[in-house]
Amino acid sequence: MDLHLQDVTLVYPDGGTTLTAVDDVDLTVPAGTTTALLGPSGAGKSSLLAVAAGLTRPSHGTVTIGPDVVFTPTTTLAQATRVRLERIGLVFQSPQLLGSLTALEQLELHAHLRGRRPSSLRPRAMELLDAVGVADHAGKRPAQLSGGQRQRVAIARALVGRPEVLLVDEPTSALDHERGTRVVELITGLARETGAATVIVSHDASTLTTVDATVRMLDARIEPAAHLATS
Numbered sequence: 001m002d003l004h005l006q007d008v009t010l011v012y013p014d015g016g017t018t019l020t021a022v023d024d025v026d027l028t029v030p031a032g033t034t035t036a037l038l039g040p041s042g043a044g045k046s047s048l049l050a051v052a053a054g055l056t057r058p059s060h061g062t063v064t065i066g067p068d069v070v071f072t073p074t075t076t077l078a079q080a081t082r083v084r085l086e087r088i089g090l091v092f093q094s095p096q097l098l099g100s101l102t103a104l105e106q107l108e109l110h111a112h113l114r115g116r117r118p119s120s121l122r123p124r125a126m127e128l129l130d131a132v133g134v135a136d137h138a139g140k141r142p143a144q145l146s147g148g149q150r151q152r153v154a155i156a157r158a159l160v161g162r163p164e165v166l167l168v169d170e171p172t173s174a175l176d177h178e179r180g181t182r183v184v185e186l187i188t189g190l191a192r193e194t195g196a197a198t199v200i201v202s203h204d205a206s207t208l209t210t211v212d213a214t215v216r217m218l219d220a221r222i223e224p225a226a227h228l229a230t231s
């Protein structure tokens with residue numbers, strides 16, 4: 001399903017005044033494609049991702065997945081949580097894995113919480129761990145994995161619920177250039193395979209050689225940029 005943000009504005013209270021973190025943004029991400037969101041610190045990238053994820057209600061505008069308007073200024077916390085659980089995969093800057101679970105168990109628990117049938121969980125979880133190149137480490141806990149391997153487990157975990165939308169915040173910030181490029185390549189490949197409309201927030205344009213489109217945020221607004229994949 002396509003992800004569509006329409007006329008999205010996000011205003012934070014800021015002491016006695018307000019701060020507009022996202023200002024009237026329109027963004028469409030077609031199903032199965034990856035859009036990179038670039039821009040300087042403070043431009044509003046994480047704020048826009050938080051609105052797309054239903055973690056923050058937009059002050060104005062709507063977020064749509066396929067034909068369904070999912071987030072508006074009046075969406076309740078319960079409604080937003082349900083949409084996030086059922087339709088959206090999130091990967092945060094730090095992988096946020098549970099210390100006591102193995103890599104395989106991280107995925108199984110995640111899928112279970114999203115109501116997937118137990119019989120289908122393990123094969124799908126192993127398939128995804130294999131796709132991100134950590135199948136050999138399925139029985140290891142986070143402390144036994146490298147930073148890059150933990151990031152890969154987090155990406156696999158976000159996809160195990162078969163989300164229609166995948167939102168990834170700074171996946172390469174802790175990685176060197178080569179590993180960062182490979183992680184972006186992995187995400188764009190998985191987006192194509194699974195059909196997830198994917199957004200990657202990044203500081204590092206040099207790792208984004210495989211994305212379908214890139215847009216730049218500046219001072220809370222978005223400006224269209226070149227299609228990297230064809231350049």
Ligand SMILES: Nc1ncnc2c1ncn2[C@@H]1O[C@H](COP(=O)(O)OP(=O)(O)OP(=O)(O)O)[C@@H](O)[C@H]1O
Nearest residue numbers: 012013019021039040041042043044045046047048
């Ligand atoms: N919870 C909040 N309350 C008030 N202001 C906020 C809040 N979160 C972010 N801001 C402000 O909103 C603006 C946009 O912040 P945001 O984190 O979205 O930018 P960013 O582009 O993701 O930056 P970075 O690349 O440094 O993560 C900044 O001016 C920031 O100070």
